[in-house]
Amino acid sequence: MRDVEAENQKLRERLQEYDREVAEVKGHEETIKALREKLESYEHLIQCGTNDEDEEEERNANCAGKERPHENEAMMVDVETANQALEAELAVKQREVERLMEDVQKLQSSLTELTNSTANQIRELQQQLDSKHALLQELEEKLEAQADYEEIKRELNVLRSMELGSSEHPAEQGSPRRQEDSGQDRDSVQKQPINSSFTGSAESRLPASPSTTPPRSGHTHSQTPPLSQILLKSKAPPESSRSFSSDLFRHSFSAAFPSLSGKSSANSFLQRTFGQNPYSSDLHTEEEVDTAEIARQVKEQLMKHNIGQRVFGHYVLGLSQGSVSEILARPKPWNKLTVRGKEPFHKMRHFLSDEQNILTLRSIQGRQRGNITSRVRAPESSSDESHKSILDQTKRDLQGHKFERVHSSLSVSSDDNLPSVLDVQQVASGSMMTSDLSSLGSKLLGSSISVLPYSPLELNSAKNTSCSPVMDSWREQWWSAIHCEQRKDTHTQDDTELGNMVSEIPVSSQDYWKDQSSTSSEQNLQVSNTNETPHSSPLLPSSSSSSSSLQTKQTKAAMTPLTSEQYERFMYQEVDTVELTQQVKEKLAKNGICQKVFGEKHLFGEAVLGLTQGSVSDLLARPKPWHRLSVKGREPYVRMQRWLNDTNNIHKLREIKHTEKKVYLKRRVSSVCEDAVLDSGVCVGEFGQECVPQVKKSRVVLSAQEKEALRKAYEEKPYPSPGTIEELAQQLRLKASTVTNWFHNYRSRIRRGVFMEAAAVKSDGVSEGQTSGTQERAELPDATFNFPESSAAPGILRDSSLRRRKAANLNSIIHRLEKAANRDEAHDGEACESQDASADSLRRRKAANLNSIIHRLEKAANRDEAHDGEACESQDASAECVNASSSVSVDN
């Protein structure tokens, strides 16, 4: 191509040259023409001259003169010669022109020829390119087919682990069935073979030959190897590591001993080992390598099931969260890993091989969420010491099946957290499929699990006990613990009330909260659970002797877990949070349901959102854009959606409100004494021991001056160094942690503020501009920081819902502006107009926000991932605008 191009260029130059010459010739033609004209004029002149001569001759003849005719003759000769010369010149020029014309024609034809040939070449090349593309596509398809194949492999693996049972590969057992043998024996039996296969295999395979290396292209989808090979290959960690080491060996060996490497004995040995099919070793090779794939799948599962790295690391890998993050984010290639380094990947692969593992972990995670950490800031309620000893005991008891002891140790500190009936059902039935995303269950049980030295999964491989027995015994303990609590509780319980509650649960909490999409099997399951456990009534507030009032605030809300479908939905479906919250707000307002009832639990121990009133308020007033929410953060919105979809929702909440009132009144009447005790700030433990008087922790309240100072500091430096924080703290006489917290909170809240205002700005733009939601992206960044002080004039709004939302947005903005203005006025003492003040505050916030963003950008620039990370962060802002605005404009 390049040659052609060059040639073309050359030709073009030549053509130009010729053109120039032609032009020159044309110039000559001009000369010739001029000469011709001159000639003509001369001829004319001559003729005239002749006539004149004639006349003059006559005259002369008449009056005589003899010199003139001689003069004329000379002139004629002159003209004649000139004429001849010119004619000759003209002929030459004409010939030249003709020749040049010919040349040009020739060149032109050759040029067209060349152009044609070039085009042909281009076409040819394009065809080649196309065929390459086709090939690529084919390969891609093959690859895809391969992926499918991987999946089949995995499934077979699962099948194998289920069917072959633990007898063959006890170490990798994911099966919940417990073996009869003692754990210790297994332990020793098991570890041995693994080790030997790790090391021994490599050594014993030294004579392996590279001649068995299969053809590259031979391994395609269509050539599915026999089942036995799939099984062999997808088997257990030892298998793959063995094959890997042999592979690795093949390379180094052939390099070191080229003379030996082709020996047929080695070949047959390999074949004996891996089977006759030459592809088998290739399969192995492929299997070993894919640490990245394993990591990817694990990440996917963790994401999908909302399992944290910490939990995963603790239970499955025995690694810290940081290590897990490292491994998942940057898995080393298999051949760079040491034997020890490979272990996590074996574990992960095993983890992936059985869905039960994932589900179990998910349920554990669900429990830990609400349990591990007591958010109740009751100082000294559980010292590390007591906690630990309890856990130790729990551990021991777990193995010894001494449930009663467990229970007693549990109940000592179970004064604050009682499992709801739903938890009990779920755990009792072992139906963890629907997973408790929400914080469920007993704090203590959750934490006891978290401190077990081995995860269920690890026990599984190390002691040859499957995870289920552990979970079972754990479950049983809990179950029995619940029983005891229950019996105690029922004594103090109003029987009628209890009866009502029990009978209501199946209808209201099972049916009612269910999304239409939930499967009937699930429903059946739940119903049957309820039937199985009619005595598992909820623990009502007045029931526990210890905690009538504590429960009110301390019991964690339990919600019907989201079904897997709902789960999927909230993972992947885009939700317009502004619109959604708007609808929720309207519905609540219309029906007089307060945020508290909507968000918090109702001791059924159930709630729509399972959040405190404050959180609900925040959520409704400042919904975050969907794409900015984490999986966890999306949950409340999904629950809201579910609630909105429910035709019976309002009725249900009203009922709850009613019941709540009754319960509340009842308690007021029946437990005045306890209240008195509690009011004095003393809490009574489960067994009557008195705790240290609880000093109610009062909240730090920053004065307006302090806030102002902090704000100013923020504008200077949104991310102050520890030194600066310390300085600030000293200046303001605050705790450093308070200052730190303030900065965290302020940053976080200012970010959220931007979203709402940006939405408002855009909705303004829409209403005043076009109807459709097609705004130019280029406009957005500006709009993001363009606070709407100037655009207060409302345009013509056709859509009523649009108007409503716009109004709501504006109201919220105005409200906050006014607040900000008031605050400023109060402290600055400047008697400025409120408009000025608000504008000032806006400016300040704008600046502050910009500062923060700039800071983050700067910070990002220093990192490797600067581009990916923060660049899209700022894009985020515009994306938010689009979302927010399109939600406003596109919606019906």
Next chain:
DNA sequence: TGTTAGTCAATATT
């Protein structure tokens, strides 16, 4: 170690 996201729960406001 430090950041963000998500909350809680004490206070403030309405």
Next chain:
DNA sequence: AATATTGACTAACA
């Protein structure tokens, strides 16, 4: 009493 605000705290993560 219902809501809004906000200092503090945990979990997740890099």
